[in-house]
Amino acid sequence: MPGAHAVMLCDQAGWHQTGGKLQLPSNITLLPLPAYSPELNPMENVWQYLRSNKLCALVWNSYEAIIDACRNAWNFLINDPGRITSIGHREWACVNP
Numbered sequence: 001m002p003g004a005h006a007v008m009l010c011d012q013a014g015w016h017q018t019g020g021k022l023q024l025p026s027n028i029t030l031l032p033l034p035a036y037s038p039e040l041n042p043m044e045n046v047w048q049y050l051r052s053n054k055l056c057a058l059v060w061n062s063y064e065a066i067i068d069a070c071r072n073a074w075n076f077l078i079n080d081p082g083r084i085t086s087i088g089h090r091e092w093a094c095v096n097p
Contacts, residue, residue: 007031011041042088049087050077 005027012032024030038044054073060066077084 005029009033009041011044039090042090045087046077046084049083050074 007029008031010030010032012035033040050073054076055069058069060069
């Protein structure tokens with residue numbers, strides 16, 4: 001869309017660093033979150049939910065079994081938008097008209 005600008009949140013994990021080599025178009029801005037601030041990154045709660053509810057106390061016999069378990073957990077989650085909303089909801093971040 002002409003005139004659009006995107007802001008992408010980055011959680012500053014070591015593997016998310018650009019090393020100064022990433023070149024962004026002028027209509028994209030990276031916004032780094034403060035270190036160790038999972039309350040600002042709802043995706044952290046999604047990963048915690050999956051680890052605690054779908055991927056815990058399991059032993060897999062192969063890499064493929066791990067991939068299948070992760071895929072099944074992810075598919076379970078994405079098929080329940082209400083659950084995603086409840087996991088990532090932040091009362092303080094909502095604006096009520």
